[in-house]
Amino acid sequence: MPRSIFWNSFIALALLMTQSCSNLSTKKISSEHKVLQGSYEINSPDAKIYNGQVIWVRTSKDDLSCHLAATSAQVIRAHDGSWGCLLPIPFRTTLGSKEVVVRRQEQVEESVSIVISEGDYPREKISVDGKYVEPPKKVLKRIQQETKLLAEVYKKLWEPEQVDLNFRLPVNSDVTSKYGNRRFYNNIEKNFHSGTDFRAKTGTKIYSPATARVELSQDLYFTGGTVILNHGYGIFTVYAHMSKVLAEVGKTVGAGDLLGLAGATGRVSGPHLHWGMNINGEKVDPMSFMRLFNPNTKKN
Numbered sequence: 001m002p003r004s005i006f007w008n009s010f011i012a013l014a015l016l017m018t019q020s021c022s023n024l025s026t027k028k029i030s031s032e033h034k035v036l037q038g039s040y041e042i043n044s045p046d047a048k049i050y051n052g053q054v055i056w057v058r059t060s061k062d063d064l065s066c067h068l069a070a071t072s073a074q075v076i077r078a079h080d081g082s083w084g085c086l087l088p089i090p091f092r093t094t095l096g097s098k099e100v101v102v103r104r105q106e107q108v109e110e111s112v113s114i115v116i117s118e119g120d121y122p123r124e125k126i127s128v129d130g131k132y133v134e135p136p137k138k139v140l141k142r143i144q145q146e147t148k149l150l151a152e153v154y155k156k157l158w159e160p161e162q163v164d165l166n167f168r169l170p171v172n173s174d175v176t177s178k179y180g181n182r183r184f185y186n187n188i189e190k191n192f193h194s195g196t197d198f199r200a201k202t203g204t205k206i207y208s209p210a211t212a213r214v215e216l217s218q219d220l221y222f223t224g225g226t227v228i229l230n231h232g233y234g235i236f237t238v239y240a241h242m243s244k245v246l247a248e249v250g251k252t253v254g255a256g257d258l259l260g261l262a263g264a265t266g267r268v269s270g271p272h273l274h275w276g277m278n279i280n281g282e283k284v285d286p287m288s289f290m291r292l293f294n295p296n297t298k299k300n
């Protein structure tokens with residue numbers, strides 16, 4: 001395999017790690033932090049908007065889309081019947097003043113100014129088995145195939161009538177490593193931590209946070225026992241390092257359905273759950289999503 005192809009696939013796959021129905025509740029979406037301009041309201045998880053977070057652009061119509069530089073999201077209908085765009089702020093983005101543009105087809109409806117500040121993402125040192133920092137030759141093909149598979153999974157379209165944004169946490173436990181940490185594996189800097197790690201002993205039950213469709217449920221080189229859920233319209237969540245995956249691809253799950261058992265598979269230094277969120281190709285902080293929609297998060 002040419003070196004460049006290997007490194008491209010290696011980097012793409014490493015990104016997953018380092019940067020992972022009917023009974024919808026009618027719980028209302030809260031709107032604590034607001035930016036208001038014209039007819040659109042932007043809700044953010046904190047008083048400031050940081051790179052790597054998600055924001056909710058509240059709209060009243062369904063044939064619109066929202067844009068932030070090269071990032072975009074279409075308007076969806078949430079579990080409480082409200083309309084809006086769940087817009088990801090890329091981790092690697094230029095900071096400062098930006099325009100969120102709401103469009104109807106190609107026509108600009110309105111432009112709302114926001115300011116993106118730099119998140120406080122510290123350095124973190126981790127010791128793992130060397131084969132996960134510099135993978136041996138014999139696994140390169142596998143890594144390449146899995147990179148391709150993940151790219152396919154994230155292209156899967158699912159357009160439910162309503163998107164269940166009323167998430168619970170996937171495990172009843174504490175956060176041990178936050179999203180966005182600059183990670184040094186065996187003293188080599190790799191990509192930023194793309195999700196939130198929860199303390200979870202091997203065998204701890206991991207649950208679905210909301211209504212979703214199972215798109216992947218298998219063992220992967222870097223993320224070990226992995227489940228990927230499709231919440232609709234380009235919104236995905238990832239559950240990694242499980243000792244056992246129990247979700248069935250193609251099945252719809254509801255909040256509280258069992259996805260698997262926590263473990264220490266793949267590139268880890270010990271057992272935990274890595275929870276990732278991928279919106280339209282951007283790996284964002286799942287806890288910013290929780291603060292935005294469920295400030296009083298109910299644990300599973």
Ligand SMILES: [Zn+2]
Pocket residue numbers: 017177193194195196197273274275
């Ligand atoms: Zn993690």
